[in-house]
Amino acid sequence: MDSSATDVATLGHRIRHFRTAAGLTLDELGARAGVAASQLSLIENGRREPRISMLTTIAASLGVQLADLLSPEPPDARSALEIELARLQRGSLYASLGLPPVKPTKGTPTETLEAIVGLHRELSRRATEAIATPEEARRANTELRERMRAQNNYIPEIEELAEERVRASGHTRGALTHREVSVMAEQLGFDLIYVNDLPHSARSITDLASGRIYLPPASIPGGHGLRSMALQAMAHRLLGHERPDSYADFLRQRLEINYFAACCLMPREAAVAFLQQAKQERDLAVEDFRDAFGVTHEAAALRLTNLATSHLDMTLHFLRVGDDGALYKGYENDGLPLPTDVTGSIEGQVVCRKWGARTAFTHTNRTTELYQYTDTPAGTYWCATQTGSTSAGGFSISVGVPFAQAKWFRGRETTVRAESRCPDESCCKRPAAGLASRWAGQAWPSARLHAHILSPLPSGSFPGVDDTEVYSFLEAHSAS
Structure with missing residues (x-):
């Protein structure tokens, strides 16, 4: 039930409140205001919204100000309960239960209404928990x-x-x-x-x-x-x-x-000026951006994704990959073919073993960035990858661009190059034929079960x- 419907319901209750306070029946108020009692009943029940001219006449007939009828507040606690109950019962949550609405009458005890509304509130609270x-x-x-x-x-x-x-x-x-x-x-x-x-x-x-x-x-x-x-x-x-x-x-x-x-x-004005200067000098580097603003490597890499397209006129990609190859965070607007599941989700998917995000773990000097070109079915990409570790294990942070954009970055002269055919499983997801023929049926590993697989959200x-x-x-x- 939207706010306009709620307002109409409150208006109806306020008219009924002032009518009963004046000791008038529907017929008596209708006779004074020149309105049919049946129409007044619809208004009081929130089923019809009267025009201002009619409301002005009704207010005069009740001896109250128009503002008294138009107040957004329910006239009393009982009315507030009835209005809230109507709102809750018209919602999609109650409708999904397939139960008939409860229509309170004059004889319905206020305590009963409080209990029913309380149950609705708890039902709504449980349903709207972020589960x-x-x-x-x-x-x-x-x-x-x-x-x-x-x-x-x-x-x-x-x-x-x-x-x-x-x-x-x-x-x-x-x-x-x-x-x-x-x-x-x-x-x-x-x-x-x-x-x-x-x-x-x-x-x-x-x-x-x-x-x-x-x-x-x-x-x-x-x-x-x-x-x-x-x-x-x-x-x-x-x-x-x-x-x-x-x-x-x-x-x-x-x-x-x-x-x-x-x-x-990393305020936009200062960050863009820093990055534009580095681009002009063909010396863009996440590590410099990181050090200039005193943030983590990952924070600097992510901030670059905010600014690169809008202010540096380049597309790019960002990856955070675990040392098991799982993709934890990812962004691309440069066409890099990220692995996805049937829902289109990338989180938890395993990236190609040939990508710099994974080959960096075998890099001899892991305190420096690994620069690499990778040929993929979508084209050739350059990337810079930095590795790190937490109590949960190792990870890598990669920022990359299409081949034509590599000219703006430090490390573009690297001779490290790889070819990735993923999602073709013959690229890196299947063992080599020689290994398979030698060990198939001869290995029985005990799998490590990640606790988060069984954990509820x-x-x-x-x-x-x-x-x-x-x-x-x-x-x-x-x-x-």
């Missing part, structure tokens, strides 16, 4: 990736917002400092509080009532990440996010806050967050 099956989550992520690809991974309105907030912090050049991030928070009415007892399921918590953003201790390794976490928390407020009502909405919000944080840490209003822990944390800190 998704793996397939639903993958489809939602694929749709979001395709939408961003269509706009070259660029969101101009967030770029403008970030530029405005960074300028307001007093930042002029170089890397955005922790102090400037704190100033941005203060300008929004928030204090940054560093604590040791954040719930394990939350990276940060914003206390909207007290104007506090709780973050991990500033002394933790990789402290630059704290700037990003604080900026992401602020972004929810600046972008007007509401509690996500679906997994797709949750993913969109997460993308937007990450985008905002990247825009602040996290549930809750904010996926993966334990509400009990969060509320207990806020309660404990509310007195401090």
Whole structure:
């Protein structure tokens, strides 16, 4: 039920409220206002929207002001329950149950209405928790990736917002400092509080009532990440996010806050000037971009995907690949044939063994970037790949472009070249004929089962967050 229908329902209840308060029947009010009692009944039941001229006459007949009838507030608690019940029963969730609507009468106890509405609220809450099956989550992520690809991974309105907030912090050049991030928070009415007892399921918590953003201790390794976490928390407020009502909405919000944080840490004006100068000198390099703004290699590579097409006039691709060959993040608008499943999802798919994203793991000096040309069925691509590791294992970050665009990048002179025929399985997914004939039927490996395969997707209003822990944390800190 939309807001206009809700307004009509509220109007009907207010007319009935003032009519009964005046001790008038439908026939008596109709006689005074010159309106048929049957028509008044339809109006009071929210089934017909009267014209202003008729409402003016009805208000005069009831001895009240027109504004009294048009107020958006229900006239009393009982009416509020009846209006909410009607709204909930007209929704798609209740319709999907195939149950008849409950029509309250004068004799329906208010306690009964409270119980029915309470059940509806709980049903709605459970249905709108951000829960998704793996397939639903993958489809939602694929749709979001395709939408961003269509706009070259660029969101101009967030770029403008970030530029405005960074300028307001007093930042002029170089890397955005922790102090400037704190100033941005203060300008929004928030204090940054560093604590040791954040719930394990939350990276940060914003206390909207007290104007506090709780973050991990500033002394933790990789402290630059704290700037990003604080900026992401602020972004929810600046972008007007509401509690996500679906997994797709949750993913969109997460993308937007990450985008905002990247825009602040690598502001468009300064970042574009830096990249354009490097392109002019034919010396583009993710590592230089990373060091100039004091961010991680991955953050710099992703930010390049935001700016390259809109401001450098080039298409490109980005890959984060695990040391097992699985693709964890990916973006392309240059035609690189990324592996996909039947839903179009790329996450978890295994990339070709010949790509630089995987051959970099065998690179002798893994502290430097690997440059490589790769011939694919879609054309020849150049890429620069840097490897790293976390407690979960090794990973690689690759940024690449079509052959014609390699001339702008450092490392274009590399002689490393490979040929990939994927998705043809004879490329790298089938063992060589000699190996197969020797070992087929002679091997019995014990497979490593990844725990996440059996794990359900996290549930809750904010996926993966334990509400009990969060509320207990806020309660404990509310007195401090």
